[in-house]
Amino acid sequence: MSPAFPIPVRPVIQPPPMVEEVLDDAERTALKTRIKALMKQQDAVLVAHYYTSADLQDLAEETGGCVSDSLEMARFGHAHPAKTLIVAGVKFMGETAKILNPEKRVIMPDLAAECSLDLACPADEFAAFCDAHPDRLSVVYANTSAAVKARADWVVTSGIAAKIVKYLHQQGHKLLWAPDRHLGDYVQRITGADMLLWQGSCVVHEAFKADALKKLRAEHPNAAVLVHPESPEAVIALADVVGSTTQLIEAVRTLPNPEFIVATDNGIFHKMHAAAPGKILLEAPTAGEGATCVSCAHCPWMAMNGLRKLAAVLENGGNEIHIEEGIRARAAVSIQKMLDFAAAEKAGQIQLGD
Numbered sequence: 001m002s003p004a005f006p007i008p009v010r011p012v013i014q015p016p017p018m019v020e021e022v023l024d025d026a027e028r029t030a031l032k033t034r035i036k037a038l039m040k041q042q043d044a045v046l047v048a049h050y051y052t053s054a055d056l057q058d059l060a061e062e063t064g065g066c067v068s069d070s071l072e073m074a075r076f077g078h079a080h081p082a083k084t085l086i087v088a089g090v091k092f093m094g095e096t097a098k099i100l101n102p103e104k105r106v107i108m109p110d111l112a113a114e115c116s117l118d119l120a121c122p123a124d125e126f127a128a129f130c131d132a133h134p135d136r137l138s139v140v141y142a143n144t145s146a147a148v149k150a151r152a153d154w155v156v157t158s159g160i161a162a163k164i165v166k167y168l169h170q171q172g173h174k175l176l177w178a179p180d181r182h183l184g185d186y187v188q189r190i191t192g193a194d195m196l197l198w199q200g201s202c203v204v205h206e207a208f209k210a211d212a213l214k215k216l217r218a219e220h221p222n223a224a225v226l227v228h229p230e231s232p233e234a235v236i237a238l239a240d241v242v243g244s245t246t247q248l249i250e251a252v253r254t255l256p257n258p259e260f261i262v263a264t265d266n267g268i269f270h271k272m273h274a275a276a277p278g279k280i281l282l283e284a285p286t287a288g289e290g291a292t293c294v295s296c297a298h299c300p301w302m303a304m305n306g307l308r309k310l311a312a313v314l315e316n317g318g319n320e321i322h323i324e325e326g327i328r329a330r331a332a333v334s335i336q337k338m339l340d341f342a343a344a345e346k347a348g349q350i351q352l353g354d
């Protein structure tokens with residue numbers, strides 16, 4: 001069946017060059033001391049994604065903040081009493097924090113930290129997609145702008161996408177999905193839901209190569225293959241575990257395998273090593289036949305975050321997230337539905353069946 005509204009293949013989003021912060025021990029210690037004092041003065045808490053630098057992840061934990069996937073980042077920031085939320089991640093994560101906490105100051109080390117999925121889904125084109133299918137509920141991935149979330153019926157993250165889609169499917173709804181075609185395709189396969197898919201993709205996960213992964217797996221027969229569902233179908237098909245960043249870390253901690261091949265951003269290795277010291281972690285290949293990788297298992301936008309920029313923002317101000325109130329209030333409704341669903345599901349109040 002071809003959709004009534006043609007969804008063109010999205011233009012390839014060119015990521016920025018990879019520029020990672022490099023610090024020696026003396027500068028790292030000095031920056032952390034300064035940042036900790038400034039955070040105290042400004043009643044700030046740091047919420048960092050697993051793909052950010054080890055320094056930011058450590059700092060978040062040392063200061064009572066959190067390091068997590070995007071679902072938990074949203075939950076933690078919302079529940080924490082601090083007046084300032086520092087979000088180390090990409091822009092949609094900062095926007096989500098502001099949408100849920102309009103009374104708080106939300107700042108980021110670098111506001112130019114984008115995401116290829118967010119960039120591939122302009123709000124006006126998404127609205128036209130929804131207008132063309134008024135009989136469908138729209139479900140968008142958290143990796144979207146505030147304006148897209150404001151137009152959507154539901155927001156989901158990778159950690160809860162399949163459960164929410166399954167629930168909506170069981171309620172008899174037909175769906176529109178945006179923007180990640182691979183995650184959408186995966187969710188459609190495992191839930192059987194009727195979904196029309198936007199054609200965005202993640203520049204990092206799309207680069208993983210199934211043929212090279214097969215070879216690596218053959219060389220490491222005791223390894224379990226862990227895959228984030230933003231990866232292509234052929235890569236997901238080789239996975240022992242498919243899941244959000246938190247779910248993949250949990251797999252390293254709980255599975256008996258001594259080795260893991262990991263198809264997601266290698267920033268996650270910092271937490272995986274801490275969760276399961278001694279286990280061997282291998283990057284899933286982004287090279288091999290047909291290699292096109294420009295970001296090679298590391299997100300260049302996530303890499304824009306660093307201690308120097310964080311110290312500068314706390315010292316000089318700026319880099320605050322602002323969202324027009326009408327958009328914010330509408331986006332809050334669709335994000336809150338996800339948080340409420342997650343809480344109800346955890347409490348056993350939602351039965352999804354098989």
Ligand code: 13P
Nearest residue numbers: 069070071157158244245
């Ligand atoms: P998680 O919600 O699994 O952390 O994913 C966010 C993301 O951007 C993955 O590329």
Ligand code: SF4
Nearest residue numbers: 090115116202204299
């Ligand atoms: Fe976006 Fe991909 Fe970077 Fe995640 S890894 S923030 S999906 S570009």
